[in-house]
Amino acid sequence: MNNKLTKEEVLHVAHLARIKVGEEEIEKYQVELKQLLNDVDKIKEVDGYDEERMIAPWERDAVLRDDEPGEMLNPKEVLKNAPRHSGNYIAVPIVISEEA
Amino acid sequence: MQFLDKSIQEIHDALKKKEISPKDLVEEAFERIEKSKNLNGYITLNKEEALKQAEALEQKDAGDNLLFGLPIAVKDNILTKGLRTTCASHILDNFIPIYDATIVEKIKANDMIIIGKTNMDEFAMGSSSRTSYFGAPKNPWNHNKISGGSSGGSATTIAARDVLFALGTDTGGSIRQPASYTGIVGMKPTYGRVSRYGIVAFASSLDQAGPMTRNVYENALLLNVIAGMDDKDLTSADKEQEDFTRKIGKDIKGMKIALPNYFRSDIVSEEIRKEVENTKKILESSGATVDYVDMKYLDKAVTLYQIIAMGEASSNLARFDGIRYGYTKENPKDIEDLYLETRKNGFGKEVKRRIMVGSYLLSGDNAKIYYNKALSIRDDMKKEFDRIFKEYDLIIGSTTTTTAYDLTDPMDDPSKSFMDDVLVIPVNMAGLPGLSLPIGFGKGHMPIGLHIIGNSFDEATIYQLAGFLEKKLNLNLDSRKGEENV
Amino acid sequence: MSNYLPTIGIEVHCELKTKTKIFSNSINGYGQMANSLTNVVDLGYPGTLPTLNKEVINLAIKAALVLNCKIRRQMHFDRKNYFYPDNPKNYQITQAETPIGYDGYVEIEVNGKKKKIEIEEMHIEEDTCKSTHRGDKTLLDFNRAGVPLIEIVTKPCMESGEEAKLYLEKLRELLFYSDVSDCKMEEGSMRADANVSIRKQESDPFGTKAEIKNIGSISNVKLSIEKEIERQAQLYDEGKTFPPQTRRFDTKLNDTVLMRVKETGNDYRYFPEPDIPFVYITDEQIDKVKKTIPMLPDARREKYISLGISEVNAKKLVGHRSLSDYLNELLEEKIDFKTAGNLLLGDISAYLNKEEKEMKDTTLTKERFMDLVNKVSDNTLTSKNVKEILDKVMTSEKSIDEITKEAGIQNITDNSAIIEMIKKVMEANPESVTDYKAGKDRAIKYLMGQVMKESKGTLNPKMAMDVLKEELNK
Incomplete structure (x- = not known):
């Protein structure tokens, strides 16, 4: 069993998770992540199981809510914990627009 | 006067007769917390508010509410409006919630007083509370030992007898395992029994909050308060209100109990196996039957847990991005920089590792190979439990494989924290209720816990057995005296 | 390419x-x-x-x-x-x-x-x-x-x-x-x-x-x-x-x-x-939802055409939801739907646009609308009349008859009166009569114009034309 991920694999999962991995950390992650992946690979040994899934131990079906409005936040409360805001808006660094 | 050492009934009577007031209890609790400060059980104390709330209760009649005016500690991943909630993480270390978790509303409505927010593993990821951004809590029985995790702070403060009640959460043993390590009673209720609304999600299909207390009766009392369907949580169960204390004190004659062979295999230390065998004998001599049984899939539970918990966590923790709340990278170059640096600096090692692995497990074809397969096996595992519960009332085993280990033990093995929970994880997989009860002590007088597993929504029978054993064993579980014994 | x-x-x-x-x-x-x-x-x-x-x-x-x-x-x-x-x-x-x-x-x-x-x-x-x-x-x-x-x-x-x-x-x-x-x-x-x-x-x-x-x-x-x-x-x-x-x-x-x-x-x-x-x-649940689905556009168009409305107008009506919904309330009634469609898409639409109103903001009840449609289709009212009284029709509660009366509209629907007028015009324009008889179709348009002029617009044009032709062909 290989005991290290490649650098590229580490950077790929770090990108998926949006976690920056510094050059100095890569090697540590190569080993640690691989160990966890080796752990979960044990699932491949299991066969003869039934395909039916348990998404969660739900006791009931989804109970649907009536379409009646409830309480809402005041815009001030919306901004309360937001580190950047402008007027009533929460702000982020400019994003190249996906919208036409 | 040390009222917090008295029985719940004595305290209640004293409150009713106005011999003491809720304020006295709150002050006493804070004195005790101050004294045990070095245990690092709390992240945030709620002194001012707690005293204010206690004063407000002076005018109110306790009625027959046994929990009236009693201080309670709340794990720091349960949202408390206006009171900092950090999840023991840098990314939330300045986060002041703008709403209360449903269970917090419930304890407030029952006139309990929140004394503070307890220490834990960061985002409940870990088994020793050592991944906390605020340093690990210590085990009151031996300050060089861990108190377990992730609800380590709640376990610590109960074992230290600072307060009588604490809330914990349990995704893969995080109530029961620290309860076992610290000699207290910890219950993970059936999935859906307690609302998850306002509890910071780690793994949505596994998380469940529950009571941590010094004894069985008080545990059931607190579950009475926090249980119940919640319109805000579609996964909460629609069950009639019941009194979980109702079977405590009842005889166990004729009770059928299963002891899976896996739970007494050599993964469990000898001293613990011996204690469990001892308990088995007590149960048998009290008229119960205890059969060894074989159960499929128990040895696969950790693998399933790793896949499901890390997969769900990677998605649940995506919302911590430095935009709407929490820590944020100052002056980011662009949006990517904001994400990458906020999450790099905001999360600790264990959390980052799990999010990365979780992201990998759900990416591309992996979702099928790992996640969906894990859900299928999980379903089989639940059916295996169902099979046992057709014949038996309860399942027992030990809660942990060893007693609490040293705070200084190495943390560099990423699998270790999962293996600490090998015996308690199957219960989360199947959504069943499970409780850890102190049944003795191992080397260095460190507590040993019995794990009692019940059928879905049959917490009452667990409390019946636990209450019976507690009385029969009559252990001295006060760590303050325990320490002198070392 | x-x-x-x-x-x-x-x-x-x-x-x-x-x-x-x-x-x-x-x-x-x-x-x-x-x-x-x-x-x-x-x-x-x-x-x-x-x-x-x-x-x-x-x-x-x-x-x-x-x-x-x-x-x-x-x-x-x-x-x-x-x-x-x-x-x-x-x-x-x-x-x-x-x-x-x-x-x-x-x-x-x-x-x-x-x-x-x-x-x-x-x-x-x-x-x-x-x-x-x-x-x-x-x-x-x-x-x-x-x-x-x-x-x-x-x-x-x-x-x-x-x-x-x-x-x-x-x-x-x-x-x-x-x-x-x-x-x-x-x-x-x-x-x-x-x-x-x-x-x-x-x-x-x-x-x-x-x-x-x-x-x-x-x-x-x-x-x-x-x-x-x-x-x-x-x-x-x-x-x-x-x-x-x-x-x-x-x-x-x-x-x-x-x-x-x-x-x-x-x-x-x-x-x-x-x-x-x-x-x-x-x-x-599906059946319950099904019952809440109103008549859909294709069905509406088909229905309108079957009731005599032109294809173009049927399309236009469906393009104007509130008019179509209004019309749909009348589908069981016995009225001239062609006229109803014309009224809705013509004068009524123009009124609604001008006033920035919806049908529901007007006083035009189903009953009054049907009355209006009937009066137009039986030639009691000319389209010119409709234009004159529409504001009132859309804002007052009065009956169409009352409004017509108040507006001083008295249309000539009596044949003898029409014949009289036509004869007068024919006498005054003998060369046009001759031209018509010689097969010059344009002449009739001129004569018709003169008839309408004579009547000051109180004649129903279609009716007048029919009588004019009759008289010319005698």
């Missing part, structure tokens, strides 16, 4: 007309103060959980029914994981595995031939928040976050921009008429993306796909597809290839521009949403 076979698939997002959002009970509204229609669930606060709006399921069932989709009886939701600032949880709750509707179709008419546009699937999901860009910042408004959407995905079965346009018009009409959505493209309550590829002939594999995102109007969907086909054809003609890509339609350039080249398969890390248990849909 050589000939190519285009293949087009369309994805449409429609906001559902509910009072509250899909997963929270904050208000689903448009055009309000930024961040005033939100709660902790919409903001993706830690610890929050979704609830599920009943009306969303009902409207989605309705949409599935009008789009001829099969309806799934057991479904769950899934999480689509991607980081983007308009995505509060950094995952979107959607339906990837079990879309509520599938295998549907919409019928369009292309060059007189009917064609079924096949719908692959239709699923429920939540909208993102709205971002606007100002200076070096992007500003986020969470009012739109959690607004319920349905996404409707066709098979790659269209062959031209025109077909895409017809499909979208039909889709909009269906969803609008069934009260599923406002379908206002200008407000973003209906949004379309088009997937376009071309190939030489049917036996070839599909060409490389370009996705044109978020096109702001139906006519621009058509135009952008045509431009994109042209662009791809030119590249192929030059022997060039291109990577799969996402483009947008630039309204200033009137052309599509590149947004980004697609990465090898977007990695959305879908998995089943553990926070929402299974949703079951029963036959009873």
Whole structure:
């Protein structure tokens, strides 16, 4: 069993998770992540199981809510914990627009 | 006067007769917390508010509410409006919630007083509370030992007898395992029994909050308060209100109990196996039957847990991005920089590792190979439990494989924290209720816990057995005296 | 440019007309103060959980029914994981595995031939928040976050921009008429993306796909597809290839521009949403929803034509929902529908436009409208009369008779009076009479004009013409 991920694999999962991995950390992650992946690979040994899934131990079906409005936040409360805001808006660094 | 050492009934009577007031209890609790400060059980104390709330209760009649005016500690991943909630993480270390978790509303409505927010593993990821951004809590029985995790702070403060009640959460043993390590009673209720609304999600299909207390009766009392369907949580169960204390004190004659062979295999230390065998004998001599049984899939539970918990966590923790709340990278170059640096600096090692692995497990074809397969096996595992519960009332085993280990033990093995929970994880997989009860002590007088597993929504029978054993064993579980014994 | 076979698939997002959002009970509204229609669930606060709006399921069932989709009886939701600032949880709750509707179709008419546009699937999901860009910042408004959407995905079965346009018009009409959505493209309550590829002939594999995102109007969907086909054809003609890509339609350039080249398969890390248990849909529920579907556009057009309304007017009426709904209240009555249609589309529409009113804002009850229709069809009132009295008809409660009387309108419907007038005109214009008899058709128009003049417009023109002809042919 290989005991290290490649650098590229580490950077790929770090990108998926949006976690920056510094050059100095890569090697540590190569080993640690691989160990966890080796752990979960044990699932491949299991066969003869039934395909039916348990998404969660739900006791009931989804109970649907009536379409009646409830309480809402005041815009001030919306901004309360937001580190950047402008007027009533929460702000982020400019994003190249996906919208036409 | 040390009222917090008295029985719940004595305290209640004293409150009713106005011999003491809720304020006295709150002050006493804070004195005790101050004294045990070095245990690092709390992240945030709620002194001012707690005293204010206690004063407000002076005018109110306790009625027959046994929990009236009693201080309670709340794990720091349960949202408390206006009171900092950090999840023991840098990314939330300045986060002041703008709403209360449903269970917090419930304890407030029952006139309990929140004394503070307890220490834990960061985002409940870990088994020793050592991944906390605020340093690990210590085990009151031996300050060089861990108190377990992730609800380590709640376990610590109960074992230290600072307060009588604490809330914990349990995704893969995080109530029961620290309860076992610290000699207290910890219950993970059936999935859906307690609302998850306002509890910071780690793994949505596994998380469940529950009571941590010094004894069985008080545990059931607190579950009475926090249980119940919640319109805000579609996964909460629609069950009639019941009194979980109702079977405590009842005889166990004729009770059928299963002891899976896996739970007494050599993964469990000898001293613990011996204690469990001892308990088995007590149960048998009290008229119960205890059969060894074989159960499929128990040895696969950790693998399933790793896949499901890390997969769900990677998605649940995506919302911590430095935009709407929490820590944020100052002056980011662009949006990517904001994400990458906020999450790099905001999360600790264990959390980052799990999010990365979780992201990998759900990416591309992996979702099928790992996640969906894990859900299928999980379903089989639940059916295996169902099979046992057709014949038996309860399942027992030990809660942990060893007693609490040293705070200084190495943390560099990423699998270790999962293996600490090998015996308690199957219960989360199947959504069943499970409780850890102190049944003795191992080397260095460190507590040993019995794990009692019940059928879905049959917490009452667990409390019946636990209450019976507690009385029969009559252990001295006060760590303050325990320490002198070392 | 050589000939190519285009293949087009369309994805449409429609906001559902509910009072509250899909997963929270904050208000689903448009055009309000930024961040005033939100709660902790919409903001993706830690610890929050979704609830599920009943009306969303009902409207989605309705949409599935009008789009001829099969309806799934057991479904769950899934999480689509991607980081983007308009995505509060950094995952979107959607339906990837079990879309509520599938295998549907919409019928369009292309060059007189009917064609079924096949719908692959239709699923429920939540909208993102709205971002606007100002200076070096992007500003986020969470009012739109959690607004319920349905996404409707066709098979790659269209062959031209025109077909895409017809499909979208039909889709909009269906969803609008069934009260599923406002379908206002200008407000973003209906949004379309088009997937376009071309190939030489049917036996070839599909060409490389370009996705044109978020096109702001139906006519621009058509135009952008045509431009994109042209662009791809030119590249192929030059022997060039291109990577799969996402483009947008630039309204200033009137052309599509590149947004980004697609990465090898977007990695959305879908998995089943553990926070929402299974949703079951029963036959009873479907039947109940079915009963709430009003008469749909095709059926309306057919009905109107069968009642004697012209095809053009039938189409126009259906294009004007409130008029069509008004007319539908009268379908069982015995009136001249041709006249009713003309009145609604003519003078009444003009009045409503001018006054910026809806039918419901006027006093024109069904009874008074029918009275008006009857008076016009039996020639009691001329169209000139109608114009004179319409303001009153639409604002007062008085009967049409009273209004007519008050306006001093006394039309000549007595034949002898008409004959008298006609004879007078004929005597005064003998040469025109001679011309007419000599076969000069134009002469009758002149005579008719003179008759109307003589009567000061109090004659019914059709009636007068009939009598004039009779007299001339004597």
